[in-house]
Amino acid sequence: MAAVPEPGPPGELFLSEVREQPQAILRLLEHEKDFAAVAQALAERAPTAIRLVGHGTSDSAATYGTYAFGLLPGWTALRDTISLTVYYGATFDLSSSAVIALSQSGRTPDVVEYVARTRKRGALTVALTNDPDSELAAAAEATIPLSAGPERSVAASKTYMNEVAALALLAGGAAGRGKKLADGIRGVAELMAGAVGPLEQAVSAPAMAFTYVGRMYVIGRGLEFATAREVALKLTETCRVAAEPLTATDLAHGPVAALDSLFPVWTIASHDESLPAVVDGAARVRKAGATLVASGPAAAEIEDAAYRLPVPSPPLPILSPLLSVVPGQLFAAALARAKGLDPDHPEGLSKVTLAR
């Protein structure tokens, strides 16, 4: 029987798992052949739709998937509405669909049920889970282990990282560029290993300043909208901040009206075609009198940011979200500590969520 470790200080598990992410990614890459095989099966299906499903962190990663499949093989990918299939029994033609189901535990009930039903109705079903012996793995036609290793903090980090990397590998493989993506991800792991330490230092100033903040927006556009969703989720579950993810454009269509000096905004800026929209959005935020945090490889492009948390530029622009999420994770860890909260065990949550 394995020895049960003594419980450490609050947030220790979460922080140690954030730090471990470069190694977690490298573990995933040991399964490069599995990814290539599943990517080929996907390509043979020539899917008219990639249907991504997951909740919480896995749903943030699914957002990344819609971009990765859209940009690499040029396929339509959607975060499917689980309730249509699981509750309402909608009768889609799934013969040219592929399903990618994401779940850390592989036990999320409606995700398992969704996979069982769509597989029966003709979809090619793929599971990405940390537990290859889970119900989800049993329900799906193909399973690739996320290989994040045991995640003991209730607030997830390395699971998200490996889900995003896994989706990049599958989409790259489907486009005949699996090797190039794998090499890029290897490069990202190295850059991340060098960036974590300095970022841990850098987040302490905004974490102190934001100790009494109750609400935030997290703004990204394009690929980085996935990052915005995941950072907002971390802030909500570990720091009890009402943090809402928004695209830079949606900000202007209503939510900007709620901003004031007590309502700061976290922005994620990358060097790609969506950057001007994020720069515009940030200007709108400043005009409303709100404090700005700028993160991401293009953090320097955001004018008048009170805090900047840049990350290195990835070898391929499409891999930017792997690096951009790290400042948000580390900030959540630091803010939780400043507020006396425990991200390892947020109130009302457990590691495996069995909510229907």
Added chain:
Amino acid sequence: MAAVPEPGPPGELFLSEVREQPQAILRLLEHEKDFAAVAQALAERAPTAIRLVGHGTSDSAATYGTYAFGLLPGWTALRDTISLTVYYGATFDLSSSAVIALSQSGRTPDVVEYVARTRKRGALTVALTNDPDSELAAAAEATIPLSAGPERSVAASKTYMNEVAALALLAGGAAGRGKKLADGIRGVAELMAGAVGPLEQAVSAPAMAFTYVGRMYVIGRGLEFATAREVALKLTETCRVAAEPLTATDLAHGPVAALDSLFPVWTIASHDESLPAVVDGAARVRKAGATLVASGPAAAEIEDAAYRLPVPSPPLPILSPLLSVVPGQLFAAALARAKGLDPDHPEGLSKVTLAR
């Protein structure tokens, strides 16, 4: 030249437009033949994907569209990621796609651009807009006027109502049930006309109690997730509340950890297959010590709600969101008044949003 009316008290325009919604719906139904023709064109395309695009209120309505098309003709519909096409130049095969673009003004730049590009690449493009002379109408192959009439409040209400009704008519027509849906919507208009007055009375108690609330969740599942998104948007833009829409299931995957007695939750409950998930979610909210508001036709099923704002049951369950949104709109109007804010002219917003 038309006389310019004297400005009334703050929020008068918004409230009068909420009250006018039953008539707005009836105006839309005058175009039943246009809807039937476009629905037939959609059916002839036999689309593998209905791609819905819009921002703000129009994006909330698009969420309804994913359910309406999924449940009525059984088609896959998605809220497409505009940035993939407009910023990144993704090269989707659009030969079997149809696009439905939603915009009150018909001038939202990236929506207009999206329609121009997807039309050029082979998609069947349909515009739903209040302005049949707009750029959006010019860009699309087919346009159906929303017929909401002039909407002078910056915060939209009847535009949302008519967008949802229009999507129900199109999805119903595509399923060969256009007439049945039109009759159902006529019935809804009548029920709504009778419900608005009593609801205006009923929302005043929670509006007083919530005057100093800074953050809320709005919970729906299935069809009512569209309602949750629209109610959250109204609260954010008219009342400066950080209101986040969540499915009942996603609540359990993280956000529930942020709840406490200062963080109330608005629930939307309808008599359909998703109700048990909403009832479960509400129980989780109460356990976290948060105040519950229950709205929708099945408001009575939510236990321990501090406030109940039921609406009549619609003739067809799929039309429930048309009625369920009304308590949220009226509550937003009342809460804005209690806070001394003006929903007709929220700070930082204008009626036509030209943000890219």
